[in-house]
Amino acid sequence: MIDIHCHILPELDDGSESLEMSVEMGEMAIADGVTHVIGTPHAHPKYPFVPELVQKRRDELQARFEGRLTIATGCDFHLSYENLQEIRHSPTRYTLNQKKYLLVEFADYSIPPSTDQTLHELHLAGIWPIITHPERNPLIRSKPERFFRWLRQGCYAQVTAQSLSGKFGKPAQETAEQWIGLNAVHFLASDAHNVTTRPLKLKETFDRVTKTWGADVAQALLVDNPRAAFDGKSLPWVPELDEDIGLAPGGTSTRKRKRFWFF
Ligand SMILES: [Fe+2]
Numbered sequence: 464m465i466d467i468h469c470h471i472l473p474e475l476d477d478g479s480e481s482l483e484m485s486v487e488m489g490e491m492a493i494a495d496g497v498t499h500v501i502g503t504p505h506a507h508p509k510y511p512f513v514p515e516l517v518q519k520r521r522d523e524l525q526a527r528f529e530g531r532l533t534i535a536t537g538c539d540f541h542l543s544y545e546n547l548q549e550i551r552h553s554p555t556r557y558t559l560n561q562k563k564y565l566l567v568e569f570a571d572y573s574i575p576p577s578t579d580q581t582l583h584e585l586h587l588a589g590i591w592p593i594i595t596h597p598e599r600n601p602l603i604r605s606k607p608e609r610f611f612r613w614l615r616q617g618c619y620a621q622v623t624a625q626s627l628s629g630k631f632g633k634p635a636q637e638t639a640e641q642w643i644g645l646n647a648v649h650f651l652a653s654d655a656h657n658v659t660t661r662p663l664k665l666k667e668t669f670d671r672v673t674k675t676w677g678a679d680v681a682q683a684l685l686v687d688n689p690r691a692a693f694d695g696k697s698l699p700w701v702p703e704l705d706e707d708i709g710l711a712p713g714g715t716s717t718r719k720r721k722r723f724w725f726f
Contacts, residue, residue: 464665465499465689466492467559468539468566468595468621468652471663472502472520476510476539478656485524488655489532492663499693500663501559503537503566506546512538514556535560535693539595540567542581554590562695566621567592574602574609582618593692596623596654598639599631607638611708614647619698621650624668625661643676643684646702650692651684 470478471488479485492500502521506512517536525534537559540546546557555561565585569578585592594613597603597620603610614620625631626639642648651672655663665685672681683700691698 464495464497464669464685465693466497466653466655466663466665467501467537467564467593467650467689467692468503468623469500469655469663470502470504470539470661471500471534471655472504472517472524472536475504475517475520476507478504480657482523482527484658486527487658488663489524489528489534491658493528493532495664495666496669497532497663497665499533499535499690501535501537501693503539503559505539505541505568506557507539507541508543508545512557537566540565542567542569542578547581550585550590551588554588558590558695559593560693560695562692563589564591564593564619564692564695566595567618568595569597569600569603571600571602578609579612579616582613582616586617591617591619593619593621593650595621595652596626598622598626598635598642601634604634604638611647611704614704619649619701620647621652622648623654624651624665625653627651627668627671640675643672643680645708646704647708648684649688649698649701652689 470476471485473479473482473485479488504517521534521536538557540557550557558565582592597610622639626635629636651668653663653665655661669681669685688698688700
């Protein structure tokens, strides 16, 4: 499996507190069947993002896992004004493995009305946004039509693996399950922060997804799509969204149509 979102790199944010903890997280990942991870520290007013330092931390950690685990860098990109100014100049400072995809996280307390336009502009700049853990955000849960609109604009969605086991509460769990069932999720990732409460494990989630939605879906969400994002390639698994989802309250038509690309 390939993990595109985790805070394994030490002493950069609220993730791993030391190189030793990062090594433990890496060993945990290997034992769980993970071959590639992308360390994605926050770029947030609370945690300044310095790509050179991120790369240095990655190199130190990679040296401890030569040939056993591939570690790349990315960013858990907070959609702030300052970050958006910065990314216009140098997109690959923030993208996953310095390629095409960008993890985009929203604040829990406000999502500005200009977000549709912002995501559109990122797309025009050649960046493919991945909305991180929408199931954990109460604002997105309360207005899912906005989330579905972003997907129709060409954004992708990443659910946190632990959401499916109820770690983030019933509403997040039920929403994650519902959206996977609606083909509105493209990735599962650990968003690991440590070795205890937020571990770097995905196997249990792989098995859970296999049991509920089938092995093909587990393979797509935990292996094939993450691998494509790691390599900066088009996703192999992007099933069509139901045409009525999010467009009208309670719309659950089973009719399908070709996905409409807004731009
Ligand atoms: Fe994160």
